[in-house]
Amino acid sequence: MSVRVRRVYDPPEAEDGTRVLVDRLWPRGLAKDAARVDEWPKAVTPSTELRRWYHAGEGSYEQFAERYEAELDADEAAEVLDHVRELVREGDVTLLTASKTPERSHASVLARLLEG
Template identity: 85%
Template sequence: MSVRIRRVYEAPEPEDGVRVLVDRLWPRGLAKDAARVDEWPKGLTPSTELRRWYHAGEGSYEEFAERYEAELAAPDAAELVDHVRELAGEGAVTLLTASKSPEESHAAVLARLLQS
């Protein structure tokens, strides 16, 4: 299983495989054709409340990760997690995010969950 994380602003690469945008909002200033996004499951993104809480600096990344994993355990989100896990079982999957620090973002939490 191959799951990696990249910034959506980076140019697509052949080894990306299926490119999955995991942000709720479309990245600013990026043309849809340039992004080459294959899937955009908005149900995999953190809730607006959780995003606001984390970006306001009210909690640690570890607490954010725990809360996000709890959101991903909800039935609708769990179905989407299973779908992306199936894609990863068939070949490479790249999780795309506009986050400036992908290694400390929801994409990293999702990647860990997919690989477990």
């Protein structure tokens, strides 16, 4: 089983497996049927406050990742994270994000936690 991170705007691929949108907000300009999203677990997305803090350039990616991981320890997020882990145990999962740099986003932090 593998975990991939891709932009939600990229066309779906056969090897995507279960497609999980990991952004709190629906991506701009993207029709829901075109995205082919299987799951949208908003509880595992960064809080609005953390997202704004990071996008304002107030901290490093490493600080963001640390704060995001702490948010994922909260009860609701941890429960939903367990569900996503179960999806990974069942087969391939692609985490989808609208971020222009997915490798420096919450999606890559989440992928690392799911693979570990």
